Amino acid sequence: MIALAGILGAPLIGAALLAAIPGYRLSARCNVLASLVAFAAALLLLHHRPQAGRFMLVDDLNVVFIVLSTFVGFTTSLFSASYIGHELATLRLTPAYLRFYHAMYQLMMFGMNLALVSNNIGLMWVAVELATLSTVMMVGIYRTHEALEAAWKYFILGSVGIALALFGTILVYLAARPVVGGGLDGMAWTVLLMHAAGFDPALLDVAFVFLLLGYGTKVGLAPMHAWLPDAHAEGPTPISAVLSGLLLNVALYALLRFKMLLAACPGGIAPGPLMIALGLASLLFASLMLYRRRDIKRLFAYSSIEHMGIIVFAFGMAGPLGNFAGLLQMVMHSLTKSAIFFSVGHVAQVKGTQRIAEMGGLTESHPLLGWGLVAGVAAIAGMPPFGVFTSEFLVISSTFARAPLLAVLLVLGLLLALGALLLRLSSVAFGPVRGGTGPTGASFVPMFAHLALVLVAGIYLPAPLVAWFQHIAALLG
Amino acid sequence: MSGGLSLSVANTLAGLMVLASFLMIYQDRLSALINVLAAHAFVLALAVAWQAHVQDAPELYVTAAITLGFKAMALPMALRRIIVRLGLHREIEAVTGVGLTVLAGIGLVALSLDVMLPVTAHADPLTREDVTLALSVVLLGLLMMVTRRNAVSQVAAFLSLENGIDLAAAAAQGMPMVVEISVAFSLLVAFLVIGIFLFRIRERFDSVDVRALDAFRGERR
Amino acid sequence: MSLLLLVILLLLAGVPAGAARAHAPDGRPLVYGLSAGACAIGGLAALAAIGAPPATLSLPLGLPWIGAHLRLDPLAAFFLVVVNLGGAGASLYALGHARHETMPQRVLPFHPLFLAALNLVVIADDAFTFLFAWELMSLASWALVVAHHREQENLRAGYVYLLMASLSGMVLLLAFGLLAGPAGSYAFAAMRAAPPAAGVAGTVLVLALIGAGSKAGLVPLHAWLPLAHPAAPSHVSALMSGVMTKVAVYAFLRISLDLLGTPSWWSAVLVLALGGATAVLGVLYALMQHDLKRLLAYHTVENIGIIFIGIGLAMAFRADGFAAAAALALTAALFHVFNHSVFKALLFFGAGAVLTATGTRDMERLGGLIHGMPRTGFTFLIACAAISALPPLNGFVSEWLTFQAILLRPDLPQWGLKVMIPTDGALLALAAALAAACFVKAFGISFLGRPRSEAAGAAAETDRFSRAAMSGFAALCLLAGVLPGALVDVLAPAVQSLLGARMPAQLGLPWLSLVPVAAARSSYNGLLIFLFLAAATSLSILAIHRFASRAVRRAPAWDCGFPDARPATQYTADSFAQPIRRVFGALIFNAHETLSLPPPGDTAPARLTKHLADPIWDALYAPVQTVVAWAAETLNVLQFLTIRRYLAAVFIALVALLLALALWQ
Amino acid sequence: MTAALLVQGADMALVVLAAPLLTGWVRRVKARLQRRRGPPLLQPYRDLRRLLGKEAVIADGASWLFRTAPYLVFAFTWVAAALVPTFATGLYFSWTGDLIAITALLGAARFLLALAGMDIGTSFGGIGASREVMIASLAEPAMLMIVVTLALIAGSTQLSTVAAFMASPAGGPGVSLILALAAFLIVALAENARIPVDNPATHLELTMVHEAMVLEYSGRHLAMIELAASLKLLLSLSAIACIFFPFGLLTAAGGAGGYAVGLGSYAVKLAAAGALLGVFETATAKMRVFRVPGLLGVALMLGLLGTLLLYAGRGL
Structure with a gap:
C-alpha cells in the first residue's frame, strides 16, 4: 500500500507544492525528488504487490508499465532540469510559467500512474483524460502561434478520441452487466476478465471498435495520429520525451487490457486483424512521412508513430513471440525515444533551431551529443547491439512464418523508415558543421543511462525479466 | 408503472435528442446553434432524469441536475458571451450543403441502428433504444464537427457528442456514480480549457476561424 | 573455441581503448597492435580447428530462451582463417598507414569492433546471434565508411551502404524466420534437424541469395559496394572487400548448403546465372572507372561472381548427386575465397599507399609511381597478376579449378544446367581476360608511364609496416599458387562437412601436383611451372649477358620519331x-x-x-528512388491539413469500421 | 627416367630452335606468293644474332619492368610451348599444365608485354597495349569454349591425353570438332597477331597492335621478344596439329624409329601449316581494329555451337 501511495501521492503532492514554489533551482530539484520517490515506490512494487482492490490493481502486466513510466519520468525530470534552465536563461519561459510547467508535469505523472494502477475502466479513462489535459497545457506553454495551434489540435483530436473511448467503455460495461451485475464490479478489470467468456461477443466487438479508435488516437495510430507530430514538435522537449516515452504507452496499455478481454470472449471478432491493419498503416504511413520532415522533433515524432505501428502490429499478431516482441519493443522504444529527445532537446538549444537544414556536423561540434544521437538513431532503427533489434527480430521472423505478405510489408516499412532517418542523421550528425557551436551545459546522464540500458538489453536480457515477459505474453494470449 | 410507458418516454426523449442533433446540423447561425445546443442538453437532462426514475437510481438525478445546470444553462450562456465578445454574429460557414449533411446524418442514424440493435439483442429494451440513439447522437456530433469550419460551432458539436455519451452512460443501468462525476468533471475541465483557448486564440488571431489557425501550421511548405 | 571467444573479447576491448586514446600518441599502436595480435591468435586457432570435430558453446546472452549458440565447424574455421588473416594483415598495415589518418577518433574504435563482428558472424550458430553480428558488422563498417564525414560523397556512400546492408539483414531475417517456423526454433541445429519442404526451401534460397548476395555484391544488388568500399580508410576498404564479402559468401553457403540440405537444380541455375552476370558486369564496370579504389571495388563484384559460379556448380552437382564433382566445385569456390581475400587486400593496401603518397585516387593524375614507390609497385604488380588469374600465382589456380569443375560434367540431365554451365565457362573466361585487361590499365596507368601530376612525380615509398603487410600478402599469393595442393587439403574438411565428399588428397602426389580427378584428365603443377619460369628467365638472362651484349644506352623515347616531353600525351x-x-x-x-x-578559324x-x-542503377534503383520520393511527396499533403480534415479522417475510420462490423455480422 | 628427361629436354630445345625457322618459312612463302624472292629461310636467326650483339637503347623513363619484361615474356612463352606435344605425347613433364594453363601462360606473357608497352609513357605503347588486351579479352573465352568441346570429346584438357585420344580410333572427326577447329584457327590468328587481325610486318601506326607495344625495344630485348613471338606461332601451330591432325604422333613408348616418324611428321605438318598460313595471309586483307571483335565473336559462337551440337549428337 505504501508503494501505491508513493506512486500516486508523490506526484500529487509534488504538483501541489510545485505550483507554489517560485525558484527555478528549488522547483527543479523538487520535481526530480518527486519523480524519484515515485520511481522508488514503483520499484517497491516489484518486491511486494498489494492485493487487488476495487479501484487499484497491480499485476504482472501493469508493473512493467509502472516501473517504466516512473523511471522515464524520473530521468526526464533530470533532463528537464538542465533543459528548462536554458529555456529560462534564453527567456523563452517566464518564472510564472515555470511553476505551471512543473505542476503540470507532476499532474501528468499522476494521471498516467493512476491510469496504470486503476482496476476500474472508468477510473482509468478519467486518468487518461487527466494526463491528456495536463500535456495539452504543456504543449501550448510557449504561447507561440505554432504551439497554440499544436495544443488546440491536440486538444480537439484528443477530446474526440477520449469521447469515443468513453463510449466504448460504456458499451463494455453494458456487455458485462448481464453477467457480472451492475455496480463497481461491472467495471473492475479483475472481475471483467474472470467473466469475459460469458459476455455478449457482438456488443464487445462494437465496443472494441470505439476503444481502438479512441485509445488509438492517444497511441498515435494513423489516421488518428495528426495531433502527435505537432504536439511533439512545438512543446518543450521534456514533454516530447514523456509523450513519446510514456503517454503513448499508457494508451496502449488500455488498449491491451481491452484486447485481453476480447481474447477471453469466444465468438467475438479477433482483435488481431484490426490491430495489424492499423499498425501496418501507421508504420508505412509514418515511414513515408519521415522523408519530407524539416523539423527534427517532428521527425522523431513520426518515428514514434512508426514504432507504435510496429508495437500494435506485434500485439495484433499475438502468440507468445508476437506479444513478447511487442512488449519488448514498447519498453525499448520508450527508453530509446526519450533518449533521442534528450539529445535533440539539447541539440535544438545549442543550434538555436529545430530546422534540420540549419544543423550539421554535430559529431564534430558536440561529440558527446552527436554520438549520443547517432547511437539513439541506430538503436531506434533497429540496429544491434541495441535492444530494438531483438524485438524487431522477433516480430519479423515470427510473422514471416505465419503471414509472409505482412512480414514483407513490415520489412518494407522498416526499411523506408531507416532510409529516411539515416538521411536526416547524415546531415545532422555528419558533414560540415552548421549552426551554433556553443557549449551545451547539458546533463548527459539521462541520455546515456537510457542508451546503456538499451544496449545491455540488446546483448543480455536477464532470465527473470524474460520469464516475466513471457508470462505476460501468455496472459495477453 | 408499466414497462411500456417508461420505454416509450425514454424512447421519445432519446429520439428528441437525435432530432435536436439534426436541428443543430440544420442551423447555420451561431446563436441559433447555441440555442439548439441548450435544448439538446435540456432534453438530455430530462432523459437522464427519466432514467433515474425508471431505474430507481437516485444518483442519476444528480447527473441530470448537473446536466441541466451546466450544459443546458451555464455552457450556452458562456458560449453566447464568447460570441458576443468575439463579435461572431455572422453566418456559419458549413463545408458542404446542409441538405447533403442531413442526408449523411440520416445514413449515420441508419448505420447506428444497424450496428447497435443486433448486438444489444439481449440487453434490456430500455437500455437498447437509448444506447442506439446515443450512438446516433455521437455520430451526428462527429459529423457536425467535420462539416463546420468555425471553432465555436465545432465546440458546440463536440458538446452535443458528449451529450450522446452521457445519454448512453445514463442508460447503462447501474453504472457506478464514479463515472457520472468524472464525466461532469472532465467536461467542466474541458470547457474551461476550451474557453481559455478560445480567448488565447482571440488574443492572437482576432478570429476563431479554424482556417486562420491553420495558416500557422508548424511546418509550412 | 574459447580461444576465439577470447579473441573477440580482446577486439571488443579495443573499442573503448580506441575511443579513449584516439588522439594520444599510443592510441594507434595500441589499437592496431591489439587487433593484429588478436587476429593472429584467432587465425591460428581457426587453422588448428579446420580438421577438428565441431566444437560448440552456448552463452546465456541474446534471446534468453535460446541463448547465444556458437559453433566452430570446419567451414566456420576456414572462413575464420580468412577473416583473421585479413584482419591481421589490415591491422599490421594500419600500424603504419594510419599515421596519416586525419580522423583517428572516428576510425580507431570501430576497427576492432568491425573485426569482432566479422569473427562473431562466422561462429554464430543461431539466427539471432548471426543476424546480431551481421548487422553489427554493417554498422561498424558504416561508421568507418563515413569516418571522413565532411565529404558529401562519403555520406552518400554510407547512406546507400547502410540501407542496402539493412535490406540484406532484413531479408536474411525473413529467411531465418521461414526456417525457424512459427515456434521460433532459431538455433541452427534445430533448423538443420528439420529441413523445410521443397517449396519453402526454394523461397529460403531466393531470400538467402538476396540477403547474402546483396552483402557480397552480387549483381544487381551490388550498387552500394563500389560507393562504400572506396570511401572507407584503405585498410578498412581492404577488410570490406577482402573479408566482409567473404563473410557474406559464408552466410550463403551456410544457408544454402548446410541448413537447407540438398538444393534443387533450378536454384543452381539461378545462382549460376547470377554468378556469371556478376563476374562479367563487375569487370566491365571496373574497366569504365578511373578511380583506383572504385576500380578495385568493382573487381570485388567480379570475383564474387566467380565464387558464386563455383557455388552454383557445387549446388548443381549436388542436386544431381555427383558428390565428387560438387566437392571439386566447392573447393574451387573456397580456394577463390581465400585467394581473393589475399590479393584484394593487397591491392587495397597498395591503393592506400598510393593515396597517402599522392593524395588522389584518380588514376588520371597518377603515373610513374614505380620509380618513387618500387616496393609498393612490385607487390601491387604481384596482386594484379594474381587477380588476373595468371600462373604461377594463386588466382589462376582457383579459376583453373573452377574450369575443371565446369569441364568435369558440363552435361547434367537438366537442359537449364546443360546450357548454363558451358555458358558460365565462357563468361568466366571473358571475365578473366577482361580482368587482365583492367589490371594492365590499373597498373599501367598508375605505376608506369610518366607522372601526370606533380604529386605523382614526388611520391615516396610508404612506411615499413605497410610494406611488411604488403610483402607478406604478396608472398601468400605466390605460395598459394605454387603449392595449391596444400591449400586444397586444408580446405578438404570444410568441403567434406558441407557435402559429405571431398577432393582427393593432394599432398602425397609426386612433384606436389594438383590433380582434381585423375592425372590423365587434367593436372596442374604450380611448383614446376614456377621453377621452369625461374629457370628459363635466369638462364636466358645469364646466357645473353654472358655471350651477347650487356651494353645499355639511355636515350629519349623513340615513339616513332615523335618524342614528346609532355606527359599529357600519354594514354589515359x-x-x-x-x-x-x-x-x-x-x-x-x-x-x-x-x-x-x-568551327574553322576558332581557336577554342x-x-x-x-x-x-549505369543500366542497373537506372533500371532498379532510380525507379525505387522515384517511387519513394513520389509517395513521400504525395503523402506529405497530410501534414498540412486543417483540424477539420483530420477529424474527418477519424470520422471516416470510425464509420468504415462500424460499417465493416455491420456487414460482417 | 633419364631417357625420359632427355626426351623432354630435347623437346624444349627443339621448340626454341625451330621457332625462327618456322617464321622464316612463313615469310618466305608469303614473299614467293607476292612474287618476291624474299629473305632466306635462316634470316630470322641472323636477325636474332645481330640484335643480340647490339647495345640496348632504353628510353629515359623506363623502369626495371621494361628491362625484365622481355626475358619473362620469353620464359612464359617457352614454358607454354614446352607443354604442347610436338612429336610425341606423354613426355615426362607433360602433366605440368593443361590447355587452360597454356592459354594462361600466354596470357601472362601478354600481360607483361602490355605493361612493358605502357612503361615509357608514349602514346604508341598505350594504343598497342589497349588494343592487345581488347583482342585477348575476346580470344580467351573463345579458346575456353574450344576447351569445353575438347574436354567433352576427349574427356580431358591435358593436351597429351587429347592428342592420344584423337589419334585413337575413337577420335574420329565430327561436326563439333570441325567447328572447334575453325574457332581455334581464328583464335590462333588473333593470338599471333596475324592478318587479318594484325599485321606483323608493318609499322603503319593506325593498323598495328603488337608492333606498337614493342616499339621502344631494341637490341637484345627486342631479340627476346621476337623469339617469343616466333615461339608462340610455333606453339599455336603445334597445338592445332596435335589436336586436330594427330597423325604420326608418337603416343606410346616407342624406340628411335618412333621418334623419327614423330619428328618427321611434325616437320611436315609445320611446313604445311606454315604454307597455308602464308597463303591465307596473302589472300586476306587486314581488318579495321573494330571489326576484329566481330571476327572473334564468330569464334566464340562456333565454340559454343560446337558444345551444344555435341549434346545433340549424344542424344541427350
Whole structure:
C-alpha cells in the first residue's frame, strides 16, 4: 500500500507544492525528488504487490508499465532540469510559467500512474483524460502561434478520441452487466476478465471498435495520429520525451487490457486483424512521412508513430513471440525515444533551431551529443547491439512464418523508415558543421543511462525479466 | 408503472435528442446553434432524469441536475458571451450543403441502428433504444464537427457528442456514480480549457476561424 | 573455441581503448597492435580447428530462451582463417598507414569492433546471434565508411551502404524466420534437424541469395559496394572487400548448403546465372572507372561472381548427386575465397599507399609511381597478376579449378544446367581476360608511364609496416599458387562437412601436383611451372649477358620519331579502356562519345565527351528512388491539413469500421 | 627416367630452335606468293644474332619492368610451348599444365608485354597495349569454349591425353570438332597477331597492335621478344596439329624409329601449316581494329555451337 501511495501521492503532492514554489533551482530539484520517490515506490512494487482492490490493481502486466513510466519520468525530470534552465536563461519561459510547467508535469505523472494502477475502466479513462489535459497545457506553454495551434489540435483530436473511448467503455460495461451485475464490479478489470467468456461477443466487438479508435488516437495510430507530430514538435522537449516515452504507452496499455478481454470472449471478432491493419498503416504511413520532415522533433515524432505501428502490429499478431516482441519493443522504444529527445532537446538549444537544414556536423561540434544521437538513431532503427533489434527480430521472423505478405510489408516499412532517418542523421550528425557551436551545459546522464540500458538489453536480457515477459505474453494470449 | 410507458418516454426523449442533433446540423447561425445546443442538453437532462426514475437510481438525478445546470444553462450562456465578445454574429460557414449533411446524418442514424440493435439483442429494451440513439447522437456530433469550419460551432458539436455519451452512460443501468462525476468533471475541465483557448486564440488571431489557425501550421511548405 | 571467444573479447576491448586514446600518441599502436595480435591468435586457432570435430558453446546472452549458440565447424574455421588473416594483415598495415589518418577518433574504435563482428558472424550458430553480428558488422563498417564525414560523397556512400546492408539483414531475417517456423526454433541445429519442404526451401534460397548476395555484391544488388568500399580508410576498404564479402559468401553457403540440405537444380541455375552476370558486369564496370579504389571495388563484384559460379556448380552437382564433382566445385569456390581475400587486400593496401603518397585516387593524375614507390609497385604488380588469374600465382589456380569443375560434367540431365554451365565457362573466361585487361590499365596507368601530376612525380615509398603487410600478402599469393595442393587439403574438411565428399588428397602426389580427378584428365603443377619460369628467365638472362651484349644506352623515347616531353600525351585510363568500351559498353552502358569541334578559324579547344549510363542503377534503383520520393511527396499533403480534415479522417475510420462490423455480422 | 628427361629436354630445345625457322618459312612463302624472292629461310636467326650483339637503347623513363619484361615474356612463352606435344605425347613433364594453363601462360606473357608497352609513357605503347588486351579479352573465352568441346570429346584438357585420344580410333572427326577447329584457327590468328587481325610486318601506326607495344625495344630485348613471338606461332601451330591432325604422333613408348616418324611428321605438318598460313595471309586483307571483335565473336559462337551440337549428337 505504501508503494501505491508513493506512486500516486508523490506526484500529487509534488504538483501541489510545485505550483507554489517560485525558484527555478528549488522547483527543479523538487520535481526530480518527486519523480524519484515515485520511481522508488514503483520499484517497491516489484518486491511486494498489494492485493487487488476495487479501484487499484497491480499485476504482472501493469508493473512493467509502472516501473517504466516512473523511471522515464524520473530521468526526464533530470533532463528537464538542465533543459528548462536554458529555456529560462534564453527567456523563452517566464518564472510564472515555470511553476505551471512543473505542476503540470507532476499532474501528468499522476494521471498516467493512476491510469496504470486503476482496476476500474472508468477510473482509468478519467486518468487518461487527466494526463491528456495536463500535456495539452504543456504543449501550448510557449504561447507561440505554432504551439497554440499544436495544443488546440491536440486538444480537439484528443477530446474526440477520449469521447469515443468513453463510449466504448460504456458499451463494455453494458456487455458485462448481464453477467457480472451492475455496480463497481461491472467495471473492475479483475472481475471483467474472470467473466469475459460469458459476455455478449457482438456488443464487445462494437465496443472494441470505439476503444481502438479512441485509445488509438492517444497511441498515435494513423489516421488518428495528426495531433502527435505537432504536439511533439512545438512543446518543450521534456514533454516530447514523456509523450513519446510514456503517454503513448499508457494508451496502449488500455488498449491491451481491452484486447485481453476480447481474447477471453469466444465468438467475438479477433482483435488481431484490426490491430495489424492499423499498425501496418501507421508504420508505412509514418515511414513515408519521415522523408519530407524539416523539423527534427517532428521527425522523431513520426518515428514514434512508426514504432507504435510496429508495437500494435506485434500485439495484433499475438502468440507468445508476437506479444513478447511487442512488449519488448514498447519498453525499448520508450527508453530509446526519450533518449533521442534528450539529445535533440539539447541539440535544438545549442543550434538555436529545430530546422534540420540549419544543423550539421554535430559529431564534430558536440561529440558527446552527436554520438549520443547517432547511437539513439541506430538503436531506434533497429540496429544491434541495441535492444530494438531483438524485438524487431522477433516480430519479423515470427510473422514471416505465419503471414509472409505482412512480414514483407513490415520489412518494407522498416526499411523506408531507416532510409529516411539515416538521411536526416547524415546531415545532422555528419558533414560540415552548421549552426551554433556553443557549449551545451547539458546533463548527459539521462541520455546515456537510457542508451546503456538499451544496449545491455540488446546483448543480455536477464532470465527473470524474460520469464516475466513471457508470462505476460501468455496472459495477453 | 408499466414497462411500456417508461420505454416509450425514454424512447421519445432519446429520439428528441437525435432530432435536436439534426436541428443543430440544420442551423447555420451561431446563436441559433447555441440555442439548439441548450435544448439538446435540456432534453438530455430530462432523459437522464427519466432514467433515474425508471431505474430507481437516485444518483442519476444528480447527473441530470448537473446536466441541466451546466450544459443546458451555464455552457450556452458562456458560449453566447464568447460570441458576443468575439463579435461572431455572422453566418456559419458549413463545408458542404446542409441538405447533403442531413442526408449523411440520416445514413449515420441508419448505420447506428444497424450496428447497435443486433448486438444489444439481449440487453434490456430500455437500455437498447437509448444506447442506439446515443450512438446516433455521437455520430451526428462527429459529423457536425467535420462539416463546420468555425471553432465555436465545432465546440458546440463536440458538446452535443458528449451529450450522446452521457445519454448512453445514463442508460447503462447501474453504472457506478464514479463515472457520472468524472464525466461532469472532465467536461467542466474541458470547457474551461476550451474557453481559455478560445480567448488565447482571440488574443492572437482576432478570429476563431479554424482556417486562420491553420495558416500557422508548424511546418509550412 | 574459447580461444576465439577470447579473441573477440580482446577486439571488443579495443573499442573503448580506441575511443579513449584516439588522439594520444599510443592510441594507434595500441589499437592496431591489439587487433593484429588478436587476429593472429584467432587465425591460428581457426587453422588448428579446420580438421577438428565441431566444437560448440552456448552463452546465456541474446534471446534468453535460446541463448547465444556458437559453433566452430570446419567451414566456420576456414572462413575464420580468412577473416583473421585479413584482419591481421589490415591491422599490421594500419600500424603504419594510419599515421596519416586525419580522423583517428572516428576510425580507431570501430576497427576492432568491425573485426569482432566479422569473427562473431562466422561462429554464430543461431539466427539471432548471426543476424546480431551481421548487422553489427554493417554498422561498424558504416561508421568507418563515413569516418571522413565532411565529404558529401562519403555520406552518400554510407547512406546507400547502410540501407542496402539493412535490406540484406532484413531479408536474411525473413529467411531465418521461414526456417525457424512459427515456434521460433532459431538455433541452427534445430533448423538443420528439420529441413523445410521443397517449396519453402526454394523461397529460403531466393531470400538467402538476396540477403547474402546483396552483402557480397552480387549483381544487381551490388550498387552500394563500389560507393562504400572506396570511401572507407584503405585498410578498412581492404577488410570490406577482402573479408566482409567473404563473410557474406559464408552466410550463403551456410544457408544454402548446410541448413537447407540438398538444393534443387533450378536454384543452381539461378545462382549460376547470377554468378556469371556478376563476374562479367563487375569487370566491365571496373574497366569504365578511373578511380583506383572504385576500380578495385568493382573487381570485388567480379570475383564474387566467380565464387558464386563455383557455388552454383557445387549446388548443381549436388542436386544431381555427383558428390565428387560438387566437392571439386566447392573447393574451387573456397580456394577463390581465400585467394581473393589475399590479393584484394593487397591491392587495397597498395591503393592506400598510393593515396597517402599522392593524395588522389584518380588514376588520371597518377603515373610513374614505380620509380618513387618500387616496393609498393612490385607487390601491387604481384596482386594484379594474381587477380588476373595468371600462373604461377594463386588466382589462376582457383579459376583453373573452377574450369575443371565446369569441364568435369558440363552435361547434367537438366537442359537449364546443360546450357548454363558451358555458358558460365565462357563468361568466366571473358571475365578473366577482361580482368587482365583492367589490371594492365590499373597498373599501367598508375605505376608506369610518366607522372601526370606533380604529386605523382614526388611520391615516396610508404612506411615499413605497410610494406611488411604488403610483402607478406604478396608472398601468400605466390605460395598459394605454387603449392595449391596444400591449400586444397586444408580446405578438404570444410568441403567434406558441407557435402559429405571431398577432393582427393593432394599432398602425397609426386612433384606436389594438383590433380582434381585423375592425372590423365587434367593436372596442374604450380611448383614446376614456377621453377621452369625461374629457370628459363635466369638462364636466358645469364646466357645473353654472358655471350651477347650487356651494353645499355639511355636515350629519349623513340615513339616513332615523335618524342614528346609532355606527359599529357600519354594514354589515359579512359583512352586505354576505349576499345573495350566500344565493344562492350555500347550494348551495356549505352556508351557513346560526342565530339565538338570548333568551327574553322576558332581557336577554342575541341572537346570529346564520354557518356556512360549505369543500366542497373537506372533500371532498379532510380525507379525505387522515384517511387519513394513520389509517395513521400504525395503523402506529405497530410501534414498540412486543417483540424477539420483530420477529424474527418477519424470520422471516416470510425464509420468504415462500424460499417465493416455491420456487414460482417 | 633419364631417357625420359632427355626426351623432354630435347623437346624444349627443339621448340626454341625451330621457332625462327618456322617464321622464316612463313615469310618466305608469303614473299614467293607476292612474287618476291624474299629473305632466306635462316634470316630470322641472323636477325636474332645481330640484335643480340647490339647495345640496348632504353628510353629515359623506363623502369626495371621494361628491362625484365622481355626475358619473362620469353620464359612464359617457352614454358607454354614446352607443354604442347610436338612429336610425341606423354613426355615426362607433360602433366605440368593443361590447355587452360597454356592459354594462361600466354596470357601472362601478354600481360607483361602490355605493361612493358605502357612503361615509357608514349602514346604508341598505350594504343598497342589497349588494343592487345581488347583482342585477348575476346580470344580467351573463345579458346575456353574450344576447351569445353575438347574436354567433352576427349574427356580431358591435358593436351597429351587429347592428342592420344584423337589419334585413337575413337577420335574420329565430327561436326563439333570441325567447328572447334575453325574457332581455334581464328583464335590462333588473333593470338599471333596475324592478318587479318594484325599485321606483323608493318609499322603503319593506325593498323598495328603488337608492333606498337614493342616499339621502344631494341637490341637484345627486342631479340627476346621476337623469339617469343616466333615461339608462340610455333606453339599455336603445334597445338592445332596435335589436336586436330594427330597423325604420326608418337603416343606410346616407342624406340628411335618412333621418334623419327614423330619428328618427321611434325616437320611436315609445320611446313604445311606454315604454307597455308602464308597463303591465307596473302589472300586476306587486314581488318579495321573494330571489326576484329566481330571476327572473334564468330569464334566464340562456333565454340559454343560446337558444345551444344555435341549434346545433340549424344542424344541427350
